[in-house]
Amino acid sequence: MLDNEAGHLVTKSADLVQKVSSELFDKTGVSLVLFLKDSPDTLDKAGRLIYQKAKLRELHPPFIALFAHFGAQKIDILSNPKDLIPTDQIFFERIAPFLPKEWGKDMAKNNARFSFALLNGYTYMADAIARKHHITLASNIKEEYSNSIVKTTLYILLCSLLAIFFYGYFFGARKHGN
Numbered sequence: 001m002l003d004n005e006a007g008h009l010v011t012k013s014a015d016l017v018q019k020v021s022s023e024l025f026d027k028t029g030v031s032l033v034l035f036l037k038d039s040p041d042t043l044d045k046a047g048r049l050i051y052q053k054a055k056l057r058e059l060h061p062p063f064i065a066l067f068a069h070f071g072a073q074k075i076d077i078l079s080n081p082k083d084l085i086p087t088d089q090i091f092f093e094r095i096a097p098f099l100p101k102e103w104g105k106d107m108a109k110n111n112a113r114f115s116f117a118l119l120n121g122y123t124y125m126a127d128a129i130a131r132k133h134h135i136t137l138a139s140n141i142k143e144e145y146s147n148s149i150v151k152t153t154l155y156i157l158l159c160s161l162l163a164i165f166f167y168g169y170f171f172g173a174r175k176h177g178n
Helices: 011-028 045-056 087-098 107-132 146-175
Strands: 031-036 063-069 074-080
Touching: 011 031, 011 107, 031 045, 031 107, 045 063, 045 074, 063 107, 074 087, 074 107, 087 107
Parallel strands: 031 063
Antiparallel strands: 063 074
């Protein structure tokens, strides 16, 4: 489910969120919802809490609700049950690094970074829920795990070559009497 009232997500991204949300709910029963609200009511904390409470009444557990307020520069992730997935870790690793560094300079660039951060976090949360339920999501963006296998293989080869070099350098010198 998606509430893109503020229009921060482009149509293609909004469609992806809808597809992923529907597939995730069908396969796991978990609702993963993104609420984008950008209005004068939600600029302060009290307004955001009123909005969040109203939206949370519409949801039935288990769920994860991602509330994003561009104007207030705030993102909240709420889940029921609380330990469904590590939302704080996902926020700090998958969302926060991509948020705009300096707000207000270039609003179009800020919106692009904000939208990317949300989409990155959303798709990662969907994958985390899917992994927890031992399923795969056909409509989600695929993360390349093979890349880590290639890196590991290259590191092993590099370490092996270094070990052979040092062995030859230190022990080969003794054989030749140097």
